[in-house]
Amino acid sequence: MQRVVERMSEAVATVPPQASVSEARQLCSLRGISHLVVVRDGGLMSRRPITVREMASVREAARLMRDNGVGCLPVVRQGQLIGIITPRDLSHAGLPTAEQPDVRECASCGSSDHVRAPAHEGCASFCLECIERSRADDGEAEAS
Numbered sequence: 001m002q003r004v005v006e007r008m009s010e011a012v013a014t015v016p017p018q019a020s021v022s023e024a025r026q027l028c029s030l031r032g033i034s035h036l037v038v039v040r041d042g043g044l045m046s047r048r049p050i051t052v053r054e055m056a057s058v059r060e061a062a063r064l065m066r067d068n069g070v071g072c073l074p075v076v077r078q079g080q081l082i083g084i085i086t087p088r089d090l091s092h093a094g095l096p097t098a099e100q101p102d103v104r105e106c107a108s109c110g111s112s113d114h115v116r117a118p119a120h121e122g123c124a125s126f127c128l129e130c131i132e133r134s135r136a137d138d139g140e141a142e143a144s
Contacts, residue, residue, distance in 0.1 A: 004061050004094050005054040008075045008083035014039045035072040035086055051076045052085065058093040061085050101120065 014037050015024050047099055052061045052073045061073055065087065075083035108130040126134075 002058045003051050003054070003055050004058060004075055005083070006084055006087040007052070007058055007061075007089045009089065010083045011085045012037055012074070012081060014041065014081075021053050021128070023128070035084060037074050037081065037084060039081070044135050049074060054082060055078070058085075058095060059089055062095055065090075 011025055013031055013033055013035075015027065017038055017040050019038075028034060028036060048067045050064060050070055050073060052064055052075055054075050054077050064073060065071070072084055072086040074081050075085055108126055
């Protein structure tokens with residue numbers, strides 16, 4: 001049985017809670033990554049973040065992602081952030097397709113990064129970048 005520690009990335013990009021979306025996007029672009037972890041005073045941002053222990057199985061990590069609708073999991077050891085695991089990491093673990101996390105694609109650009117679940121059953125999913133672009137376009141249209 002493969003463990004999370006065998007598949008995770010130890011190079012975790014973090015941002016403080018006050019970082020703007022633009023700053024976060026720039027960091028992702030510079031590092032060529034898709035996921036960031038928001039940290040506050042050395043700890044994870046959320047009071048109850050969905051995390052996975054380093055010695056958990058990759059099956060458990062996949063189940064946590066699927067059940068909670070998240071696109072990555074911070075990996076912790078004794079409450080300290082030590083890595084991150086993503087669906088891409090799990091795709092190389094040899095899990096049957098049915099056990100892999102659900103990876104949605106943006107209906108606009110086809111990206112699987114930062115895709116939000118649709119608000120209603122049967123609606124399209126969009127990535128954050130396309131959502132923000134649409135909001136900006138709507139703002140420009142209202143200003144004219």
